[in-house]
Amino acid sequence: MQKATKKLNVKSVKRDTLSDKVIDQIIHLLISGQLKPGDKLPTEMDLLNMFQVSRPVLREAISSLETIGIVRRKTREGTYFTNKIWSKPFEIMLSLSAGNIQSIAETRMAQELGLVSLAAEKITDNDLMKLRENMELMEKQEGDYREIDKEFHRIIAYSASNSITEGIIDPLLHMFDEMFSIIPSEDKDKSFTVKQHKEIYNALEKRDPIESHLCMYRHLDHARKRLLARVQC
Known part of the structure; x- marks a missing residue:
């Protein structure tokens, strides 16, 4: 299981950008190989600090990724990249x-x-x-x-x-x-x-x-x- 405390290399996201910028950065975690299909994403608080965005923007991005099958949310466990991403x-x-x-x-x-x-x-x-x-x-x-x-x-x-x-x-x-x-x-x-x-x-x-x-x-x-x-x- 991927530890949330791992140091990840991403760009911060300005507050006035749309949630699709956050989506791009989360997908970048896969493309760059920092995280892999099946890995757990950092906690919501960690992601907020990494991207420097509001909670509604982050949640909108996660919901969009879940809709197209990139991530799945498990109650009380967190958010994971799916195994068959595409x-x-x-x-x-x-x-x-x-x-x-x-x-x-x-x-x-x-x-x-x-x-x-x-x-x-x-x-x-x-x-x-x-x-x-x-x-x-x-x-x-x-x-x-x-x-x-x-x-x-x-x-x-x-x-x-x-x-x-x-x-x-x-x-x-x-x-x-x-x-x-x-x-x-x-x-x-x-x-x-x-x-x-x-x-x-x-x-x-x-x-x-x-x-x-x-x-x-x-x-x-x-x-x-x-x-x-x-x-x-």
Whole structure:
């Protein structure tokens, strides 16, 4: 647990500035590496002395950071940086872009193609077992299989072992899943999806980042084209 008495290097904030200046300085504590995700912030009194601002200004800044998921307040314990700092801001940004289906589909491709390449280098035997179980479950599934499909991609993303992308992938998969729900279930080819998942799995099992990238590209490109074709109907 981070001690509140630790000497932290920040700039004082003039009384006539807005709370966003305080927000900038608190985020600076993360960017500069003085504090890390999960660390406890200094006490309110310490922050007031550090930034030289009024209590209402500081509380407004903390509330704003809590709203976008940067910090969380625990009753009688204090305020902490969250472990997945960028999850909520990314979710908000996606929500504001909800109508731009092509951009969201392209964002998913950009993220997952990089992640699957990293996963090919880092994936564990346990992760591969989870993927096998997921594919078996999808083959047996009758009806809607979107949650199983989403979990397949989540397992791969998390096997890349990157804390930053872990905070991004869940809201991205959720948003794409919401968009993909416009395609009627009878228009979805589960057997083809399973086939593509197996191709991705085989490439990951070989720890081949290039083949993994190509297999994931074919899979996501197919989904993107189907989605855009449906929207343009």
